[in-house]
Amino acid sequence: MITVNLxxxxxxxxxxxxxxxxxxxxMLGENVKIEEKHLNMFKMWGxxxxxxxxxxxxxxxxxxxxxxRELANNQVLNDIFNWGVLNELENEYIEFIIDLKASFIKKExxxx
Amino acid sequence: MNNVNINIIENFPTLPTVYTAILSxxxxxxxxxxxxxxxxxxxxxxxxxxxxxxxxxxxxFRKKITTISEAVTFLGFNEVRDTILTLAVMNMMKxxxxxxxxxxxxxxxxxxxxxxxxxxxxxxxxxxNNEELFISGILHDIGKLxxxxxxxxxxxxxxxxSSENNLSLLIEEKKMFSLNHSEIGSLxxxxxxxxxxxxxxxxxxxxxxxxxxxxxxxxACIYLANQIANxxxxxxxxxxxFEKPSNSIWEILGINKGFFNKIKDEILITYEDSLNILKxx
Numbered sequence: 001m002i003t004v005n006l007x008x009x010x011x012x013x014x015x016x017x018x019x020x021x022x023x024x025x026x027m028l029g030e031n032v033k034i035e036e037k038h039l040n041m042f043k044m045w046g047x048x049x050x051x052x053x054x055x056x057x058x059x060x061x062x063x064x065x066x067x068x069r070e071l072a073n074n075q076v077l078n079d080i081f082n083w084g085v086l087n088e089l090e091n092e093y094i095e096f097i098i099d100l101k102a103s104f105i106k107k108e109x110x111x112x
Numbered sequence: 113m114n115n116v117n118i119n120i121i122e123n124f125p126t127l128p129t130v131y132t133a134i135l136s137x138x139x140x141x142x143x144x145x146x147x148x149x150x151x152x153x154x155x156x157x158x159x160x161x162x163x164x165x166x167x168x169x170x171x172x173f174r175k176k177i178t179t180i181s182e183a184v185t186f187l188g189f190n191e192v193r194d195t196i197l198t199l200a201v202m203n204m205m206k207x208x209x210x211x212x213x214x215x216x217x218x219x220x221x222x223x224x225x226x227x228x229x230x231x232x233x234x235x236x237x238x239x240x241n242n243e244e245l246f247i248s249g250i251l252h253d254i255g256k257l258x259x260x261x262x263x264x265x266x267x268x269x270x271x272x273x274s275s276e277n278n279l280s281l282l283i284e285e286k287k288m289f290s291l292n293h294s295e296i297g298s299l300x301x302x303x304x305x306x307x308x309x310x311x312x313x314x315x316x317x318x319x320x321x322x323x324x325x326x327x328x329x330x331x332a333c334i335y336l337a338n339q340i341a342n343x344x345x346x347x348x349x350x351x352x353x354f355e356k357p358s359n360s361i362w363e364i365l366g367i368n369k370g371f372f373n374k375i376k377d378e379i380l381i382t383y384e385d386s387l388n389i390l391k392x393x
Contacts, residue, residue: 079343083356089369090356096372097343103380104344 002054006042009034009050014066017051025086029073029098033066068109072101117291120262121299125204130155131196135305138189148192149181161199161389162192169378169385170228170246194247197306198227198390201250205257206392213268214260220392222347223250228382230337232375237365239329241309248313248334251306255297255314259289281353282318294318323360332364 001016011034019028019042027045028038034052042050076098086094133151137143152159159180166183167176177183184192201223208216227249234242259267266288274284285292291299298315312327313334322331335357342353362368 075346076343079346079354080356086356089362089367092369092372093357096376097340100340100376100379101344104383107380107384 001051003049003051006039006048006050009039009042009052011035011039013050013052015050016053019047019050021045021047025084026077026091026094028077029069029095031066032070032073068105069098069102072098072105076101116289117296117299120258120289120291120296121303123262124258124300125207125261127197127304128158128200128203130158131193131200134193134196138193143189145181145184145189148184148189152180152184152192152196158196158199162195164389165195165199168389169382170231170389191243194244197247198250201254202390202392208257208260209392211260211264213265216257217393218347219253219256220390221387222341222345223253224386224390225341225345225347225383226250226252226334226337228386229340229379230333232378232382233337233365234330234333236371236375237333237367239333239365241327241330244307244309245313245330245333248310248330249337251297251301251310252314252317252334252338253293253297254300255293255295258296258300259285259293263289292318320358321360323364328364332361336361336365 004013013034015028015030015032015034018026018030021027027041032038042048076094080094083090130151134148137147137151152162162180162183163177165171166173166187171187173186177186187195202220205216205220205223208214227246230249231242231246233239234245239245256267270284270288271281273279274281282292282294289296294315294317298311301311301314309327309330312325313331316322316325316331317334317338319325319331319335322328322335325331339353339355339357341347
């Protein structure tokens with residue numbers, strides 16, 4: 001993984017570490033693929049440091065897993081938008097929910 | 113309770129005779145396991161469903177249970193009673209499955225999700241009354257079904273309106289019907305002579321300051337399971353749904369770091385299994 005600033009952050013790069021705001025609250029979880037809307041958000045939030053996977057790591061990430069996890073992640077973040085600062089246990093709680101949500105979405109896709 | 117509220121309760125489908133018969137048998141101290149089995153065997157549909165439920169991942173007994181008398185021995189009287197009640201509630205939900213405007217399937221899935229998540233949490237934390245938390249979860253939103261049963265589209269519109277405009281469902285219900293779904297549900301549970309743990313969890317599953325109540329661990333467990341289920345499946349988007357659990361919830365339950373990783377897989381497996389066994393379509 002490599003650390004990049006906002007200028008060198010490119011669409012399609014995948015976060016290797018979650019993005020936190022200055023209160024330590026997770027704004028975007030790891031494994032999220034960077035899209036246009038994220039770049040705008042980061043500008044708005046004044047963020048300038050991102051840890052992303054580089055080519056060496058890319059084999060670790062399966063395409064399918066990314067998309068579904070990102071979907072789950074974004075939905076949950078949308079729902080908990082105004083929760084404020086999260087402590088360690090709360091972070092774990094949110095990760096647990098995102099994980100389960102992603103697993104259930106995957107199961108549903110398989111059943112389709 | 114005013115007349116309107118009495119009607120909501122009186123209009124609601126009644127519990128099946130097999131349930132009420134079991135209830136009165138259990139209250140009699142002379143009743144034996146054989147009495148309970150004999151009573152159950154007379155209702156074959158219930159017997160078959162009871163056995164498949166007992167052998168599912170919800171109970172996760174190591175041994176396969178093949179007869180009703182074994183089931184009664186393994187479960188004990190109270191859990192047999194609650195399991196029959198679970199099946200009865202599923203049959204009630206079935207009555208609403210052709211009502212186009214009210215998504216009973218959604219409520220059914222949500223009730224099962226809250227039932228199994230609270231059962232899993234309670235078992236892992238070894239909470240007192242943990243055997244009553246599955247049925248408490250199944251019943252926690254029964255007041256919504258009662259409100260729909262009495263008010264039909266008026267209630268459907270209220271749910272839609274509060275979710276679209278980000279209003280509190282509880283406050284809107286209270287404005288329109290003078291009681292919210294938690295209060296209606298607990299009145300129904302009282303009418304059915306359910307235990308104080310069950311009526312309390314139904315009544316207070318949206319409450320703030322849960323620590324003030326006698327059965328606070330059970331209430332906190334249903335509260336948390338409801339929050340988890342809503343976040344995972346987005347069952348309802350009315351504004352009082354997605355709350356950050358307060359620190360007192362973690363404290364009442366004794367949840368520490370590492371807890372959630374321990375229950376993840378079990379929820380994943382049990383939920384689907386339960387939907388298959390408790391099918392209503």
